[in-house]
Amino acid sequence: MQDTGLSILFRGINFLRLLQGLWVTLQISLISVGLSFIFGTLFGMLMTVKNRFVQAFCWLYLNFIRIMPQLVLLFLVYFGVTRQWQISLSAWSSAIIVFTLWGTAEMGDLVRGAIVSIPSHQYESAAALGMTKQQIFRFVILPQTIRRLIAPSINLITRMIKTTSLVEIIGMVEVLKTGQQIIDANRMQYPTGALWVYGAVFVLYFLVCWPISTLAGRLERKWR
């Protein structure tokens, strides 16, 4: 009997392998996202500092990271650093480093944009009430900044999750790579397997990203 393509997913441990691949994807993306949010917030605040040297440094960093394809950054960190300084970095650490560097730059720019978009009279009316700079930032500027950041940062998270598929080039097997391996191994038996496997990968990505977007939508509506 000719198997339907769908059963490729349930043959042997195929589905479990896909989930393991998803776990790698999630680990790399969520750890990098977490670190990027911390460093990105600091970087964004640094970008609003009115000092020429600080601004030049921030500009250089942001644009360097933006111009470099993530692919090149991965090569650079995984192979370059290892060669240059004889430090052996695992693929896993390299991936985290690269995605954190990238996420920090992008998140920083979002944070900077949100901070400068707060109208100056918000600072002034808070100052007129006798609040210190720290109090103004903590109670007036930061909460408004966070609300403005929800939509763009969720966008960034999902972008980062999807881009982690690049780590395959430094030898990591995440969800997409796992899918390709399954397809290759079953090419003869399941000629239409690719459709089903990629479909499953799509559904998995969706299941991860959808709750995040929904949560963001909720928060936005609540805080509108």
Added chain:
Amino acid sequence: MTDEILLSVKDLVKSYEGTSEVLNGISLDIHKGEVVVVLGPSGCGKSTLLRCMNGLEEYQSGSITLDGEKITKNGANMTALRQRIGMVFQSYELFPHLSIQDNITLAPVQVQKVPKEQAQAEAERLLERVDLLDKRTAYPRQLSGGQKQRVAIVRALAMHPEVMLFDEVTAALDPEMVREVLDVMLTLAEQGMTMVIVTHEMNFARAVADRIVFIDGGVIVEETDPETFFEHPSTERAKQFLKTFTFEKKA
């Protein structure tokens, strides 16, 4: 009104980066309990004067003192001084992420360390006075312009300032909302609050002012009681200014 001088401006000179002097030697004493209305053509520096009085702008020379303490933008005790000077701006600048109640209690609780319950009770008492008690859990976006300005006044009052500065607080309002805000200010004046008011509402200025200060070209051109200013202005510039508020049918 008493003889005690609360806020004193001496020979104030102020220019912005790249502009000539906006204020060119302003001297003005505000007495305790006095209501001073500052008038003048658009761009003459009324807002600038008020912003200097609250330490929001730097100035080039002269001095501004509250009870003898010097007010400068980056002065060491500026946050302490600003608590004693309330200010309400033209644009409604409530904090959009906080409820009306929290807008009012934020500074008393965080800055003056007033216990939360006490600050809330005070907020309710003040909201009651401006007829907005039912809005205390609402958010600024749910309020009309006039309601927002009344809350802004209450928010400043919650700090128990010794003097209040008002910068054209009705200028951005729809005409039917102007009255409710001006009434609040009139009541404040009756209760003896020291106030410096910039306004384009001439009838209101006349009703509320103990003294009119007319500024033009960066200097005080005329300084007198409202009756004299509106009925017998002594300078040509004041006459011209007042003319812009009257309309005559063309023949």
